[in-house]
Amino acid sequence: MNTEKVSKHIIGWLKEYAENANVNGFVVGVSGGIDSALTSTLCAKTGLPTLCVEMPIHQAESQVSRAQEHIRQLKAKFKNVSDVRVDLTNTFETFKKVVPITNDTSKVDLSLANTRARLRMTSLYYLAGIHGLLVAGTGNKVEDFGVGFYTKYGDGGVDLSPIADLMKSEVYALAAFLEVPNSIQTAQPTDGLFGDSRTDEDQLGASYDELEWAMQMQDAGKTEDNFNGRQQEVFKIYARLNRINQHKMLPIPVCEIPKELK
Structure with a gap:
């Protein structure tokens, strides 16, 4: 960069x-x-x-x-x-x-x-x-x-x-x-939201370097089956967090009313 x-x-x-x-x-x-x-x-x-x-x-x-x-x-x-x-x-x-x-x-x-x-x-x-x-x-x-x-x-x-x-x-x-x-x-990166010494890595289960790698791998179309050991563990952590937090990243869902009902 x-x-x-x-x-x-x-x-x-x-x-x-x-x-x-x-x-x-x-x-x-x-x-x-x-x-x-x-x-x-x-x-x-x-x-x-x-x-x-x-x-x-x-x-x-x-x-x-x-x-x-x-x-x-x-x-x-x-x-x-x-x-x-x-x-x-x-x-x-x-x-x-x-x-x-x-x-x-x-x-x-x-x-x-x-x-x-x-x-x-x-x-x-x-x-x-x-x-x-x-x-x-x-x-x-x-x-x-x-x-x-x-x-x-x-x-x-x-x-x-x-x-x-x-x-x-x-x-x-x-x-x-x-x-x-x-x-x-x-x-050490921390969100400081819990009033204790826990770091971001403590909460996430992986370092930012590891998560950055996993993000790049997922974007490249890789799956957990492409890795083993710590890499597979990190990829699973990233994939899980990415999945369960989609509600934060996507627009708020709007219930659209069919025209015939209006």
């Missing part, structure tokens, strides 16, 4: 889209992870107002410190970058008190994890509304179109997706080219 040309292409695409939409710039949720760091950097380089938003909910200190380091770096480089901190911890705790729970703790834990993402989406759209900004998505190609590793109407609820055609390895390459803080480049 030609990192310089790709970065210029995305920056130009972002700027043109914002100008055609007649909006002021972008708002990005900054988590301390590689995807949000790259997205916010690309938005900043458009020269348009870019609002970086921290939205901690019982967040690990390491994630907070990385996010703050990145925001400080952006503000030092770009006069068009501003930031705001929206601590949603109390909001989240209030939500937990008013909703019913079940004895199935795994379902409760997953639903609450997704609630964190949806509270953040709501906050981003509030800020976008009052400042005339677009919500820039931070999902990459493997997450958005491979395994569906995002929350529907959470981090999947965005106005535009500048890095969704980049594989995770390409995200890292572009982040290195744009000098995203090294602490972010070397950190």
Whole structure:
């Protein structure tokens, strides 16, 4: 990948889209992870107002410190970058008190994890509304179109997706080219939605490099029978996640009424 040309292409695409939409710039949720760091950097380089938003909910200190380091770096480089901190911890705790729970703790834990993402989406759209900004998505190609590793109407609820055609390895390459803080480049990817130390790999059962390989193999028409050992295991993991998360990747189904019934 030609990192310089790709970065210029995305920056130009972002700027043109914002100008055609007649909006002021972008708002990005900054988590301390590689995807949000790259997205916010690309938005900043458009020269348009870019609002970086921290939205901690019982967040690990390491994630907070990385996010703050990145925001400080952006503000030092770009006069068009501003930031705001929206601590949603109390909001989240209030939500937990008013909703019913079940004895199935795994379902409760997953639903609450997704609630964190949806509270953040709501906050981003509030800020976008009052400042005339677009919500820039931070999902990459493997997450958005491979395994569906995002929350529907959470981090999947965005106005535009500048890095969704980049594989995770390409995200890292572009982040290195744009000098995203090294602490972010070397950190283990995590969605930070469970309030513990679990990584994306812990949740998915495979690394992004492995899933990227499996995505390419499936796109090439391969099946699990073409592989054995760890490769077969990874391919099965990818194929399963890709299948069960199609509801995130496909348009919302609409019940079309036959004309003769109207």
